[in-house]
Amino acid sequence: MDSALIPRGVKRCPFPQFILFIAIVGAVLLWGVYAMLLCWFKGLNQTNMNDFYGFALWIWADLAVIAVGGGAFFTGLLRYIFGKDDLKNIINYAVLIGFICYSSALLILAIDIGQPLRGWFIFWHANVHSMLTEVAFCLSCYFGVLTIEYIPLVLENRQINKVPFFHHLGHNMHEIMAVFAATGAFLSFFHQGSLGGVAGVLYGRPFAYREGLFIWPWTFFLFTWSAAACGPCFTILVTKITETVTRKKLVKDTAIQLLAKISGWMILTYSIAKTADTWYWATVTVPSLGQTLMDFYSNNPFYGIWILILEIAICGFIPAFILITKKGRKNSAALWIAVFLAVTGVCINRWVMVLQIMAIPVLTFENWVLYLPSWQEIATTILPLAYGVILIAISYRYLPVFPNEPELNPIETLPAEEEEAVEPSVELEQELKPAEA
């Protein structure tokens, strides 16, 4: 049915099966859209947020998707700026994942604000002192960059590419992609950092306030660093999942291994930095404010010290050690575990830097307040997930996301005569297909 749209040289499931899959995920998506509309029309009373939890699940989801979406900028940086050519085989997918993550983040932000129709005030009436302003600007700009990076891939769709204008547009965009990658990396550095700053500047909240060590807020660097470290892990994770679902090898091991190795070292250095930061905070900052480390990790049923150990030791050092050793990252199971732990780690980090801050009482006469998201919050948080799956499915089906795929999955039989009709440009297309052309 849709064979004309499917890239050459690859095999895709039958259309009805595809539609069924999209329909199922689409139902989840619609559930999310319904919750979103509820939030827009009835207001944020649909959530379980409250005056203690002004920031909650959504802001966490925002921070988390941007952190794991950091794979796009970091892979781009490595590929285009540092010239790691092996990564050309995964860069398309990294960009796609980044695009999904950032568009999701923007969507969640649009739901999260109490007055969506005034959302543009953040640009028009911008307060240059606010970290959130920086986030909004960089986020939107980088989303623009990701869109520009994603467009050439879309233009490579077999039918679109037939239109000469698009063909050339795509080609020329490829030519200048390094510029965008550099811009993206620069923007990413700032907004990942300013997202860290969002928490780090809260000097009224001792848990968030991470000062000392050269510069303030230190979370600025930690966030950028952790996104650069764990983002590629998410790219690997999603690639692995995609490979499992499609039962195909889609990306060459060289790319994965390289990315994993770089990630490993990044995670290791990050974990050391994070430990140092935590140490400084726990021994200098916190006591100066009359509190001890354990004040933040006890007297409540949820946020125990285990969360700190889980975040830094289990989801920091362990994946780092797996990924920096050749043996570790070559072992498929170990790689799986490592990237999973790394992604979990960064998500936990974002979780505590949003929700634990809110949970902890600063006034001595207030109590810990715990929070459970409402179904509307959960649905709207799953919404981007469903949207991401759909976009990946469509992109995978119709776009040459994985340049190695035909090579890694040669097709034995050559039936199907109807393709004859579109002869003249076939070869050209094939030649142009890889994004690195």
Added chain:
Amino acid sequence: MKIDRRSFLSFLLGGAAGTALSPLPWKLTDDSSIWTQMWPWTPVPEDGEASYVNSSCTLCPGGCGITVRKIDDRAVKIEGMKRHPVNNGGLCSLGLSGLQLLYGPTRVKTPLKRVGKRGRGRWEKISWKDAVSEVAKTLGDLREKGQSHTVGFISGSDRGTVPRLFERFLTVYGSPNLIRTPSIIDSYELALHLMQGAQALPGFDFENANFILSFGSGIVDGWGSPVRMFRANSAWRDTGGKVIQIEPRLSNTAAKSDKWIPINPGTEAALALGIAHIIIKESLYDAEFINNYSEGFEDWKAFVLGEYGPDSVATITGIDSTTIIALARSFARASKPLAICGRGQGTTPGSLNECTAVHALNALVGNINKKGGVFAVAEPDYINWPEVEMDATAAAGMQKNRLDGAGSKKYPFSRYLLNRLPQAINSGKKYPLKALFVAGANPLYTMSDSKAVKKAFDKVPFIVSFSSYMDETAQNADLILPNHNYLERYEDIPTPAGMPQPVIGLSRPVVEPQFNTKHVGDVIILLAKAMGGTLSDAFAWDSYDACLKETMGYKWQVIIEKGFWSYPDFVAGPREESFDTVSGKFEFAPKETGSLKPFKPVKIEGDKTNYPLLLMPYDSIRLANGAMGDPPFVMKSVDDTVLKGTDVFIEINPKTAGEHGLREGQLAMLSTPVGQAKVKVHLFDGIMPGLVALPRGLGHTAYDEYLAGKGINVNELIGPVEDPVSGLDAAWGVRAKLAKA
């Protein structure tokens, strides 16, 4: 021309460019955000000219002066009146939220007549004319049958022109059954009557006292005139005055006091006598007063010295003897000591023995009718209406005994015994109550043992409520004749509770009546006129306003300008003239009361084996528990350790809770011999082990959704206990048990 895809695309591009260059998208974006700033469903208060009207608050007997800010004809804020003798600018949360009552959804907007079964909440609107003639007809029929005495009237007050109109009406009509709602004032009036021979109100010169010995009185919990008490309490902070608070629970007053002495509940009288014991033994008393102005001191002395040694008192009260001795000494040695009683807000009259014992302490230090002491404040005598002429029916009716037994042989000194009314009706021993009028009171909520009260009300065939609001009593009435709200009507407010010098406040219309309501005074006058005869003659005024103006006479001009009338040259009479007893002196041991009998604690309901705990109601200034319920703002100020959702919390000592296996926030079933209720547990270190405290003021079934259905009305769990001397309700608690729910 063929329009192909490219042309169409080109058209779209041009359109996009043009749109971007036109104001349309930008103006729409701007306007849509402005729309959110002006959502039509968010009200915009209309601006206008600001003005201020002085009036008096009548939401409690405190009598604060208020200044209402108005914008054009809307009242927008109530503030305390500056330089008012009671509150000087301050105001309590209830008074501050009065506009929520004025404009609130609980107002009864027009006269209503019950349709269907009583209490079902189905009403039909009727005209004032029909309403008045219906009441007149019912009353006329009863009177014709010679049953005028079967008409009762429950009023929130018996002072001032409006209650006096009720009294006048009943007198000419022929019923002795005017009943005032009870409070500690009843006990104090009795004490003053018996010990000083005075028919007067108790007045306390807190402003000049510097050592307050409070037997559980909620000085900052709403006792007396609340705002005045707050001010006095703050003044003591500045001047070094001391407050000693004696009660089993760490109330706000206890927390604010200089010393909190927990005491076994219900043993306050013993402590007072124990203190007297030390003072007498150590000759710390005011000999001048005792010798010249008292009678029966020797008898009383013998009694106190004999029975109330510090050790035996320590056993009774649980306070160790050294504390008692120290307390007695510091009280007697203070330059201006003052002892007061009445638990919490003084909601219940309590034991008369206790009141006289505390009053005797004041006498012991010569603190009667003296600066910084207790005064017997005579009613301001501004109401001088022509004598009524009673016809034979009226005279016959007035000869009948009161249904509540006040003034009877058993309780000769008491004037009103509302707590005995349900029992009198339910037992049917005397005579039935055929019609009941309720004004300024909400007995179905405020009277203890709700079930019995409800049963009694069900037996009264005709109930008329004058309430401005749909309260519990109005809800169960047959006819509601809604009074103007207090901000829509004139009314005189004679001397607020506990004031040592007489003041008359004036409540006046701040805004036009918002609904089809009528001043209750006008309704009484109309009713009298409709009934004709002597009734009509006794109510010759055209209207209530005319009546009030005439009554106030020359004071009217001043009161209308200043908002209140005070007696600046008021001086309490010399001590020689203070006492109107047989002896002309202060009676330490009035024979009639048996106050020389050894102390016996009030026997509260329930046995210890089945009900191991003690339940005490407590009063909070954030919970109105009288005729008025909390308006939404005040409900908002109620802590989440008092009420959460619809669940009320009991306060319980962690130790006791541990014994019951109860944790913070857990649901539990609280049972008493009177009733049971589901409550939540709040662990509170400040309450004596073995005690459970429940706040008054919750558990309303009427009023609006902001108040109704939340928590438990403590009156459902506690019943009245008759004081053997006064017949007043002396219950301070009830035995209880607690089980996990």
Added chain:
Amino acid sequence: MKHKNAKKYGMVIDLDKCTGCGSCMVACMAENNVPFRKDESNKVLSITWLRVYQLTNGKPFPNTDICYLPRPCMHCEGQHEGHSPCVSVCPAVATDYNTETGIVSQIYTRCFGCRYCMASCPYHARYFNWWDPVWPDGMEKYLSPNVSPRMRGVVEKCSFCFHRYQLAKEKAFKEGRREIKEDEYQTACTQACPAGAITFGDLNNPNHAVSRMVKPDPKHHGRPTNPNAFRLLERLGTNPKVYYLSSREWVRRAGDNYLENEAKYKKTVHQG
């Protein structure tokens, strides 16, 4: 920057006098058109610009003690003027620090509801309008035209009754004065407090009661030198303009976090 005649309005609350009666809360709600809902017992969803907290010393019976602490917005000055925790974080300049009065404002129509300011405020003085404000039919009549009712989806907080300052200014202007007298501008809670526990005025004026009561030390960001005075979370460096007085040591200590066995005012280090 410093202005001539710049005021620094602040508040002193005497906790020895405060009885926890809640008048200030209600006066504030009535003055500022604060909405209310059917159930307000969930305090993390209940808009109370000024909230009265109950503090306990945690000791068992009979040594228990409680104290009430009214908490309006602290109008923090921060470590350099106007660097309050909330003002700098607002992405749309919906909250602002006024150097003429020292008041932290909140502009409801500018706010788009990101709630970053709420996350930044350690005092929980900021409230979000989770619901549309709804008054029962007829009750909107008492709404004051001097304060605009807030719509759903924006943050609100105590303004030190700034509209009263505006009205006082207007009156002064009409009478040909440029400055207002000290007693012309009072907050609603100050005025209503039956215990007279709240004092409000210009901290820059050394003769005003507020200054005399707490004796702020200008060298240390106005830290009180009266030993009975304290500010909430002093060591965070928020530099609040609301001071508290208490003669009880445990109450003063409850105002901030202290390490065990720590002396009262240890020199703290702040960076800003």
Added chain:
Amino acid sequence: MSALDNNAKEIAGDAGSDGGATSSPEINTKEQDKGPAGPVILFFIVGLFASLILGWIIFPKLLYSKKKQPIDFNHVMHMAEVEDGCESCHFFREDGTYSGVPKLDQCIDCHEEIQGDSPDEIKFVEEYVSKGREVPWLVYSRQPDCVFFSHVAHVKVAGMDCVTCHGHIGESESLKIYEENRITGYSRDIWGKSIGGFKKNTWDRMKMDDCAECHRKMTANIERTGVKTPTKRLIDHLVDVVSPGTSMSEKGSSVQTERGACFVCHK
């Protein structure tokens, strides 16, 4: 997705060099461009103009509804009758607040009886005065609820005249049609008659930016510390446009914007 994919006839992996491979599409493009170039541009222009007309002419007509005042009013005639100019009717109250549009009370002195025979006058007396109903005037300059505007500060302290903001309404003989924004409910006079937001006179618009514009000028006049060169002024202006509030020229009381603090004009 494991089912047989029958389209996949091309063997992948034969991607060769890309040299010279783009020739054929380029030719295609050129051929296509030559033919329909004219109509394509025409369509662009049509689209452009259509949307411009829509945005500049039709949109404002749709956006605003026109409302007639309940009765007409002649300012000129009244100005001739009174002694104190505008303030005779639009006066300041004792407490310094501004009375705004007169209430019936002020009119009643003269209009107890019908004056003259204009139908509006007859309607005024019969419909409003004798019934004691206030006239529901539609106020052209009504600001939203969030705005606090102190007339007394501008008129009494700053000595401004009414015309600066309200224009020459005092010289009008009849009331113009009131145009109401259908979305916001505001009078059109706030945004200004020009849909593009352009203004010629100070009174043409009454948005916040217009307040700010004047305030900037006035502050500059009052607090001028030195004469600015045109370049400096230009730079300041540019800085101000690019990043509002960062210009160091005139600091206001707001820490964030360094202009006047928000609370000065908002409530």
